[in-house]
Amino acid sequence: MERTYEYLERLKKYIISYDKPAQIMEVCGTHTFQFFATGIRDMLPPHIKLLSGPGCPVCVTPTSYIDRVIKMLEKYPDIIITTFGDMLKVPGTNRKSLVHMKSEGKDIRVVYAPEDAVKIAEEEKRPVVFLSVGFETTIAPIAAALDLAEQASIDKFYLLLSHKLIIPALKALLSDPEAEIDGFILPGHVSAIIGKRPYEPVLRKYGKPGVITGFEGHHLIIGTATLLKLIKEGKSEVINAYPEVVRDKGNRQALSLINKYFIPTDEEWRGFGLIPQSGHALREEYRHRDAKRAFPVEVPESQDPPGCLCPEVVKGKKRPPECPHFGKGCTPLHPLGPCMVSSEGACAAYYKYRREDI
Amino acid sequence: MCLGMPMKIVEKLDDAHAVAEALGARRTINIMATPDVKIGEYVMVHAGMAISKVEEKEAEEALEIWSELMNIWND
Numbered sequence: 432m433e434r435t436y437e438y439l440e441r442l443k444k445y446i447i448s449y450d451k452p453a454q455i456m457e458v459c460g461t462h463t464f465q466f467f468a469t470g471i472r473d474m475l476p477p478h479i480k481l482l483s484g485p486g487c488p489v490c491v492t493p494t495s496y497i498d499r500v501i502k503m504l505e506k507y508p509d510i511i512i513t514t515f516g517d518m519l520k521v522p523g524t525n526r527k528s529l530v531h532m533k534s535e536g537k538d539i540r541v542v543y544a545p546e547d548a549v550k551i552a553e554e555e556k557r558p559v560v561f562l563s564v565g566f567e568t569t570i571a572p573i574a575a576a577l578d579l580a581e582q583a584s585i586d587k588f589y590l591l592l593s594h595k596l597i598i599p600a601l602k603a604l605l606s607d608p609e610a611e612i613d614g615f616i617l618p619g620h621v622s623a624i625i626g627k628r629p630y631e632p633v634l635r636k637y638g639k640p641g642v643i644t645g646f647e648g649h650h651l652i653i654g655t656a657t658l659l660k661l662i663k664e665g666k667s668e669v670i671n672a673y674p675e676v677v678r679d680k681g682n683r684q685a686l687s688l689i690n691k692y693f694i695p696t697d698e699e700w701r702g703f704g705l706i707p708q709s710g711h712a713l714r715e716e717y718r719h720r721d722a723k724r725a726f727p728v729e730v731p732e733s734q735d736p737p738g739c740l741c742p743e744v745v746k747g748k749k750r751p752p753e754c755p756h757f758g759k760g761c762t763p764l765h766p767l768g769p770c771m772v773s774s775e776g777a778c779a780a781y782y783k784y785r786r787e788d789i
Numbered sequence: 790m791c792l793g794m795p796m797k798i799v800e801k802l803d804d805a806h807a808v809a810e811a812l813g814a815r816r817t818i819n820i821m822a823t824p825d826v827k828i829g830e831y832v833m834v835h836a837g838m839a840i841s842k843v844e845e846k847e848a849e850e851a852l853e854i855w856s857e858l859m860n861i862w863n864d
Contacts, residue, residue, distance in 0.1 A: 459791065461791065461792050515836075543836070543837060544819070544836050544837025544838070545836060545837070546819060546837055546838075547837070565791075565836075566791060568791035568793075568835050568836075568840060569791060569835065569836050571822055571835075571838060571840055572819060572835065572836040572837055572838035572840075573836075575805070575819045575821045575822070575838055576819075578821070579805065618791065619791075619793075620791035620792075620793050620833065620835055620840060621791060623793075623833060623840045623841040624840060646792075646793070674844075675843055675844050676793075676833050676841045676843055676844075677841070678841070682822050682823075682840060682841055684821060684822045684823070684824060685821075685822035685840060688821060688822065775792075
């Protein structure tokens with residue numbers, strides 16, 4: 432125990448006395464929150480900058496997705512929308528959100544697990560659409576829920592897909608000539624699914640290091656210190672600093688469940704536009720579960736909230752306090768953009784912990 | 790992006806489900822991605838599914854990686 436303490440103290444001293452400027456991206460929104468909540472962000476010397484990345488699924492879901500759900504609810508009034516709670520307040524075009532639709536009497540239910548949506552479909556006689564939004568960690572339980580619906584022949588369960596895959600997003604970030612990222616704190620729980628290996632070719636190609644990091648204070652210290660050391664030594668390695676949860680090969684069962692139902696396809700991201708092979712479509716034999724196909728609607732061109740810097744924030748190019756709306760016209764109670772809505776959004780994190788910057 | 794909760798397996802219900810416990814609260818979770826998990830073991834739960842077993846330090850792979858990390862700091 433004492434040895435662990437000494438080890439952490441040593442890493443902490445290394446971080447505090449680090450003498451070179453470095454820009455680190457924490458890809459995952461939960462890391463953004465944890466860097467604030469643990470106080471480790473305040474411990475960093477001023478020349479080490481933390482940039483929040485695209486790992487907040489709600490933040491990178493395009494406005495057109497919300498607009499589609501609203502159109503579906505208007506055209507097919509008997510459907511039940513099931514969703515993770517974060518999606519409710521995300522503004523669509525003209526700031527209309529699912530909260531507004533719920534107040535108009537539409538049947539929108541928040542679930543904790545995708546499987547809960549399958550149970551609703553089993554009990555109700557009406558079609559149930561699950562808002563299938565998330566990265567690999569969330570796609571695994573979605574695939575498991577779909578598997579149960581298939582096994583039990585629950586026909587009225589549909590997915591409205593907006594899956595996001597992390598490796599194509601990292602490629603998109605790094606191929607941007609304006610990107611100023613020296614290394615990545617890589618997402619612990621996405622890595623539990625995909626493992627360490629998929630990161631290696633992309634980070635090697637761009638000569639950047641990455642450290643797979645857990646979410647507790649000691650994880651953040653180990654991850655940050657190790658990443659800084661790799662940056663200083665000019666190494667583009669990927670290190671798994673969360674081995675108690677992440678295996679190098681990832682989770683084989685989860686990956687095969689995902690591959691059973693989904694195939695990669697081009698996907699629209701807020702801030703990035705279309706990223707090749709960065710999302711999912713249902714495999715042909717399961718296309719009857721596709722809510723987009725089962726409940727077609729015309730979605731007029733969506734409009735992002737004017738002046739909202741969320742598209743730049745998810746790429747690490749702007750910090751939330753740089754947005755003219757931050758903390759003024761845009762607060763967690765009345766969000767203008769999704770980065771202020773989600774419990775993983777960078778704007779929500781800054782609002783909670785850094786209101787004095789306003 | 791993906792908050793997880795470490796939970797202890799207290800009962801296996803079928804091939805796909807188990808009851809898990811954390812801080813005195815119990816709930817049914819999906820174990821399709823960790824089918825060989827045993828009662829008393831810990832799993833990381835996200836959106837109702839065990840996405841990984843939480844290994845204690847005896848896991849060989851984990852030890853190798855920790856020693857890799859220690860080597861970095863022993864330079």
